[in-house]
Amino acid sequence: MYRRIGAPLLVLTLAATSPLLSMSAAVAGPNAPTNACGETGFDPSASAGGGPAPVGNIDIRYPWPQLVPVPLPDPPQDQTRVPQAPLPADPCADPCPDLTDTAPDEPAPESDGSSFGSEGSSGSSFGSTPGSSGSSVPRFSIRPDPEPIPIPIPGPAQPLPPAPDPQSPPVEPAPVAPAPAAATVDFTSLVAQLTGPGSINRTDKRWQVNGTDLGIMWESKPGEVAIAFGDTFGKDWAPPGANGTDWRSNVVGHSTDRNLADGLTIDSMVQDSRCHAAEVLGSRKIKNWETTTIPTSGFALGDRQYMSYMSVRRWSVVPGMWYTNYGGIAYSDDDGQTWSKDPHARWENIFGLNNFQVASMVPAGEHVYLFGTPNGRMGTVAVARVPKAQVLNKTAYQYWVDGQWTPVGEAWPTPILHDTAAELSVRYDETRDLWQMSYLDTLAGAIVLRQASSPQGSWTEGVPVVRSADYPALYGGFIHPWSTEHDLYFTMSEWDSYNVYLMRATLK
Secondary structure (H helix, E strand, O other): OEEEEOOEEEEEOEOOOOOOOEOOOOOOOOOEEOOOOOOOOOOOOOOHHHOOOOOOOEEEEEEEEEEEEHHHHHHOOOOOOOOOOOOOOOOOOOOOOOHOOOOOOOOOOOOOOOOOOOOOOOOOOOOOOOOOOOOOOOOOOEEEEEEEEEEEEEEEOOOOOOOOOOOOOHHHHHHHOOOOOOOEEEEEEEEEOOOOOOOOOOOOOOOOEEOOEEEEEEEEOOEEEEEOOOOOOOOOOOOOOOOOOEEEEEEEEEEEOHHHHHOOOOOEEEEEEEOOOOOOOOOOOOOOOOOOEEEEEEEEEEOOEEEEEEEEEOOOOOOOOOEEEEEEEEEEOOOOOEEEEEEEEEEEHHHHOOOOOOOEEEEEEEEEEEEOOOOOEEEOOOOEEEEEEHHHOOHOOOOEEOOOEEEEOOOOOOOOOOOHHHHHEEEEEEOEEEEEOOOOOOOOOEEEEEEEEEEEEEOOOOOEEEEOHHHHHHHEEOOOOOOOOOEEEEEEEOOOOOOEEEEEEEEE
């Protein structure tokens, strides 16, 4: 997705996603991870920003209306797929040096101040030209700032599948349960950098994933975990933030790694060409229409996988906000290689108030539970449920309203907690009959953990598992499904380095 942050006329090069102001570009830093090949990654900690804050690049832009024709309906998804060849036996060997290596005389890419950002790109920080951390001389530029005005036009007709048969679910009682004991966090540590240059997975060399975020995980089949990333950029990406021409709105990988104490190994990624991760959910990439499509959760029922996602209309100039068209569900019947957006399983964002725009979906018992927030980072959490056999039938959903499951509560669901929450990740621990919810608490400046005995609560107070005071540009916080009672593993994104890290919180 594409997003610039700043005033209409004078725009500083701004890039951060934490609720606090980040004042540094991504640098090695004293705590920068190093992989087995001796390649140094990015240090997301507060210690990486030592020394004087760099002076922001100053881009003076003037608005430039731009009419953009938008053929309707949407074109079909590109389902070109190329099987992944076996990775080299030597983990430090590059499988596609002809595609990923930079020639010695080839200059490093330089950011032009534009920001492609996913849901994380909603903060602001002053960033100098990449590599110039600490510089006292800003870079100036004057240029037009296109503001697209989408114009719908007829396009090639696309057949739509028939809508599912309407359902009439009953109203059923759903009282809250007493809250369990709150989690006690002993300590939290950074385990490994999972993506980008210097990562343990060397995703830049293997799949041209140089910059990305999120890292949403679910058990795609026994012994395998799928991991979905947000907006992804290739060889010409450069920190800080999200930028580059090889832009894919989302990519998906798979892992069978059970030993998370030393990181999460990505075995493969869905590819559309040799050593190139595919965009699995297409987007129009037109600001003010559909800027991007971002995964928000995933789960599997039998051989079918489901992925919730949000269609982002545009990013806001207000930190922590963005505007969606709708929240939707896609599905895959071939182990996540190709995905189809269901045109009927959508929650339209009427007046920007719908609670099910940024969703986390979790199967438990006979139902799949849909936890959701409005677009942006300032909404509360609501919950709905649907029988497992009816996931794609929106008329079969029941919404939790005042202690009842009701089919008519989409417009006014009762919040299950009263804090603002962003980037939900919900897990059901069947062995303990315990619900866990992780999210970014913008006001607290932390990723927090709550627990409950039922999906509608009562939920415990949020316990911080990692704070922006330690990782100033953090966001995300997506729980690994193989976490245990004492070890909570989750992915954390960091805006300056625009990559994903595996974190471990030890719980008492």
